[in-house]
Amino acid sequence: MIKNILTNKCPRCGKGRIFKNPNIYFNFGKPEMNESCPKCGFKNHKEPGFFYGAMYVSYGLTVGQGIMTFLVASPFFAERFDLRIIGVIALVLILLSSFNMRISRILWLYLFKSYKR
Ligand SMILES: [Zn+2]
Numbered sequence: 268m269i270k271n272i273l274t275n276k277c278p279r280c281g282k283g284r285i286f287k288n289p290n291i292y293f294n295f296g297k298p299e300m301n302e303s304c305p306k307c308g309f310k311n312h313k314e315p316g317f318f319y320g321a322m323y324v325s326y327g328l329t330v331g332q333g334i335m336t337f338l339v340a341s342p343f344f345a346e347r348f349d350l351r352i353i354g355v356i357a358l359v360l361i362l363l364s365s366f367n368m369r370i371s372r373i374l375w376l377y378l379f380k381s382y383k384r
Contacts, residue, residue, distance in 0.1 A: 268377070272370070272373055272374065272377060273370075275289060275291045275369070275373065277304040277306065277307060277309050278309065278376050278377050278380035279304065279307050279309040279380065280304060280306050280307035280309065282304075282306040282307070283301070283304035283305045283306035283307060283309070284301060284304075284305070285300060285301065285304075285311055285372070285373055285376060286298055286299065286300050286301070286369055286373075287299040287300070287301055291366060291369040291370065291373070292366050293362075293365070293366070294365055294369075295365050298365075298368060298369055298372075300312070300372070309380075311376060313379070317375075318372055318375060320375055321371040321372045321374070321375035322371070324371035324374050324375055324378075325367050325368060325371035328367045328370070328371060329360055329363075329364075329367060332359065332360060332363055332367075333356050333359075333360060336355065336356045336359045336360070337352060337356060340352055340355045340356070
C-alpha cells in the first residue's frame, strides 16, 4: 500500500493513476487529477470540497519536514539558533511544497477509501 501511495496509484485497484502526470515529486505544473480511476472507476472527486481536508495532512507533513530540516541542518551552524537556518528550512519547504500537495491528496484519498464511493 505504501508503494501504491508513493507511486500515485488508485486506492482500490492499485493500477490506475490518481494524478494524470506520473511524476508527483518535482513537478511544479498544475496538478491535474483524474476524476475517477481510469482502470476501475474509483471516484477520486467524491464531493465538492473533499480535498480541503487534505490541507490538514499537508500542514502536518510541512511541520514534520520543518522539524526534520532543523535537526539535520542545525549541526552545520556554529550558533545554536542561527537565524539563517530559517532560510534553509524555507527553501526545503518550498522545494517540497508541490510534492506535499500531491502526496497529501493521495493520503487523504487512502484515508477515506473505505467509507464513500
Ligand atoms: Zn482503480
